[in-house]
Amino acid sequence: xxxxxxxxxxxxxxxxxxxxxxxxxxxxxxxxxxxxxxxxxxxxxxxxxxxxxxxxxxxxxxxxxxxxxxxxxxxxxxxxxxxxxxxxxxxxxxxxxxxxxxxxxxxxxxxxxxxxxxxxxxxxxxxxxxxxxxxxxxxxxxxxxxxxxxxxxxxxxxxxxxxxxxxxxxxxxxxxxxxxxxxxxxxxxxxxxxxxxxxxxxxxxxxxxxxxxxxxxxxxxxxxxxxxxxxxxxxxxxxxxxxxxxxxxxxxxxxxxxxxxxxxxxxxxxxxxxxxxxxxxxxxxxxxxxxxxxxxxxxxxxxxxxxxxxxxxxxxxxxxxxxxxxxxxxxxxxxxxxxxxxxxxxxxxxxxxxxxxxxxxxxxxxxxxxxxxxxxxxxxxxxxxxxxxxxxxxxxxxxxxxxxxxxxxxxxxxxxxxxxxxxxxxxxxxxxxxxxxxxxxxxxxxxxxxxxxxxxxxxxxxxxxxxxxxxxxxxxxxxxxxxxxxxxxxxxxxxxxxxxxxxxxxxxxxxxxxxxxxxxxxxxxxxxxxxxxxxxxxxxxxxxxxxxxxxxxxxxxxxxxxxxxxxxxxxxxxxxxxxxxxxxxxxxxxxxxxxxxxxxxxxxxxxxxxxxxxxxxxxxxxxxxxxxxxxxxxxxxxxxxxxxxxxxxxxxxxxxxxxxxxxxxxxxxxxxxxxxxxxx
Numbered sequence: 174x175x176x177x178x179x180x181x182x183x184x185x186x187x188x189x190x191x192x193x194x195x196x197x198x199x200x201x202x203x204x205x206x207x208x209x210x211x212x213x214x215x216x217x218x219x220x221x222x223x224x225x226x227x228x229x230x231x232x233x234x235x236x237x238x239x240x241x242x243x244x245x246x247x248x249x250x251x252x253x254x255x256x257x258x259x260x261x262x263x264x265x266x267x268x269x270x271x272x273x274x275x276x277x278x279x280x281x282x283x284x285x286x287x288x289x290x291x292x293x294x295x296x297x298x299x300x301x302x303x304x305x306x307x308x309x310x311x312x313x314x315x316x317x318x319x320x321x322x323x324x325x326x327x328x329x330x331x332x333x334x335x336x337x338x339x340x341x342x343x344x345x346x347x348x349x350x351x352x353x354x355x356x357x358x359x360x361x362x363x364x365x366x367x368x369x370x371x372x373x374x375x376x377x378x379x380x381x382x383x384x385x386x387x388x389x390x391x392x393x394x395x396x397x398x399x400x401x402x403x404x405x406x407x408x409x410x411x412x413x414x415x416x417x418x419x420x421x422x423x424x425x426x427x428x429x430x431x432x433x434x435x436x437x438x439x440x441x442x443x444x445x446x447x448x449x450x451x452x453x454x455x456x457x458x459x460x461x462x463x464x465x466x467x468x469x470x471x472x473x474x475x476x477x478x479x480x481x482x483x484x485x486x487x488x489x490x491x492x493x494x495x496x497x498x499x500x501x502x503x504x505x506x507x508x509x510x511x512x513x514x515x516x517x518x519x520x521x522x523x524x525x526x527x528x529x530x531x532x533x534x535x536x537x538x539x540x541x542x543x544x545x546x547x548x549x550x551x552x553x554x555x556x557x558x559x560x561x562x563x564x565x566x567x568x569x570x571x572x573x574x575x576x577x578x579x580x581x582x583x584x585x586x587x588x589x590x591x592x593x594x595x596x597x598x599x600x601x602x603x604x605x606x607x608x609x610x611x612x613x614x615x616x617x618x619x620x621x622x623x624x625x626x627x628x629x630x631x632x633x634x635x636x637x638x639x640x641x642x643x644x645x646x647x648x649x650x651x652x653x654x655x656x657x658x659x660x661x662x663x664x665x666x667x668x669x670x671x672x673x674x675x676x677x678x679x680x681x682x683x684x685x686x687x688x689x690x691x692x693x694x695x696x697x698x699x700x701x702x703x704x705x706x707x708x709x710x711x712x713x714x715x716x717x718x719x720x721x722x723x724x725x726x727x728x729x730x731x732x733x734x735x736x737x738x739x740x741x742x743x744x745x746x747x748x749x750x751x752x753x754x755x756x757x758x759x760x761x762x763x764x765x766x767x768x769x770x771x772x773x774x775x776x777x778x779x780x781x782x783x784x785x786x787x788x789x790x791x792x793x794x795x796x797x798x799x800x801x802x803x804x805x806x807x808x809x810x811x812x813x814x815x816x817x818x819x820x821x822x823x824x825x826x827x828x829x830x831x832x833x834x835x836x837x838x839x840x841x842x843x844x845x846x847x848x849x850x851x852x853x
Contacts, residue, residue: 286369506557744812798835
């Protein structure tokens with residue numbers, strides 16, 4: 174290769190080229206990631222306000238150019254006059270036909286109203302009047318469809334294949350359909366001519382007042398924006414059309430604002446009166462609406478005014494569609510909420526046997542059902558608010574349902590509902606089982622013992638705390654709250670509380686062990702320290718004891734070191750009787766045995782004694798008396814009854830046998846120098 178000149182030269186060129194090329198950098202260049210600049214809420218609001226302001230300024234500039242700009246085409250009086258003549262002819266024929274068909278249907282409307290009111294007097298036929306009103310509305314729409322069909326036939330005959338005339342007539346028919354449909358809704362609400370078909374409690378004067386003015390307002394808006402402005406823009410020029418649009422909408426807006434504030438007090442008073450006679454749930458919303466309705470109405474017409482300035486062709490269509498959607502949404506939400514409110518007012522009644530076996534089940538079921546229906550009612554209101562915002566273009570409800578945020582929200586709500594449902598079911602079942610053990614059934618099952626009642630009550634309370642705590646923790650984790658710090662904090666807090674409340678912990682632990690050892694129960698006669706009384710209340714921390722004097726003592730469990738219970742197993746009577754030491758021992762013993770025999774002969778006393786009495790005989794001797802003893806084993810708490818009866822019999826037999834009780838004796842010594850002492 175080196176001997177070959179050409180090959181050697183090629184190798185030299187390659188080496189020189191490689192030497193001239195700089196070596197690559199072995200150290201990689203680290204490019205820091207782009208840091209996204211975070212903006213505050215105030216900056217976001219400012220940016221959005223700036224964007225809307227720029228759009229509004231652009232729209233006003235375009236409106237000013239339309240008014241002051243040059244005309245698109247010259248005005249032709251002959252074409253305008255011919256088109257106007259055909260337009261007015263069609264409008265007159267359509268209005269005449271519409272007036273005739275409505276006049277012909279007026280007797281039918283009156284008969285329907287009388288029939289609906291007559292049927293509505295019977296409470297079993299309360300649905301007849303709403304169906305009659307709906308039927309009248311459908312007939313109104315059918316008459317409108319018939320009029321539009323006739324109007325279309327007349328338009329085909331009268332336009333003479335002239336595109337200008339056909340365009341103007343189509344504008345009129347579209348406006349007529351839209352405006353008369355809105356007026357049909359007004360007649361459905363107010364029904365000024367036939368009060369029997371009026372769904373609301375309005376006077377004839379108020380119904381006629383609002384029906385006339387709202388109809389006139391809708392006619393001015395519809396025919397002005399849909400008919401007059403396009404015809405002027407097409408036949409005269411765009412400047413005059415834009416100016417006419419501004420003048421028409423300004424007059425309509427001022428008139429609407431006058432009607433709103435002129436009738437503000439009357440409408441507000443009517444809404445408050447309606448709230449006073451409505452359900453509590455609806456009353457809250459109606460009262461809130463009564464405070465702001467005039468501002469909402471003003472905002473509605475102001476928005477319509479600006480929309481008509483910027484987009485005359487689509488503004489009325491958008492406002493009408495949003496209005497109808499809003500009415501439908503509010504009506505549907507009110508209907509669903511009303512049904513839920515009626516269901517909330519109703520209660521479930523279980524059978525007497527079930528109520529006896531499960532005393533709190535009916536109350537608990539009604540509480541859960543009422544809470545669920547109230548939650549459903551609140552959810553209905555929230556969905557209605559989102560749909561209203563979507564209808565006005567402020568919020569896209571469908572888009573929200575299909576994106577991650579909406580799906581996550583719906584998923585979390587479903588999970589929360591399932592968690593609450595199963596928690597309620599679990600608590601209801603377990604609590605009902607415990608209450609069933611605490612109650613007697615229809616077959617006469619005896620009540621559980623005092624110990625069982627105490628333990629079951631404590632277990633039910635502990636179960637409620639456990640289920641509530643677990644449910645709250647799971648719900649917090651479902652909504653995105655990190656419960657690990659909460660658990661750690663709860664543990665630390667519990668440790669601090671345990672150190673600061675050692676006596677309380679000691680009370681609880683001692684009480685638990687006393688309960689499990691069946692040391693005492695409610696109703697037992699006990700002696701705790703210097704106190705003797707009946708146990709009236711037992712909690713997890715203390716015991717309440719009532720003395721025979723009526724005093725009530727609360728004793729913490731930790732202060733009890735020893736106590737005596739008189740209701741455990743048996744009772745005992747140990748009776749000692751002192752007899753004068755000069756009496757005969759056998760006679761006294763026979764009298765005591767006779768008294769015991771008479772005592773055992775009493776059936777009500779014999780049933781309280783277990784086994785046979787025990788005679789101990791002479792058990793004590795003193796200077797003045799000797800003591801005889803007899804003992805009995807009795808039922809618990811019956812020893813005092815037996816002892817009182819025994820004392821009665823012993824007194825009778827000792828008196829009968831002449832056995833004397835010991836008497837106090839003394840010796841009288843004479844004074845010094847006396848003759849002899851006297852003693853007794």
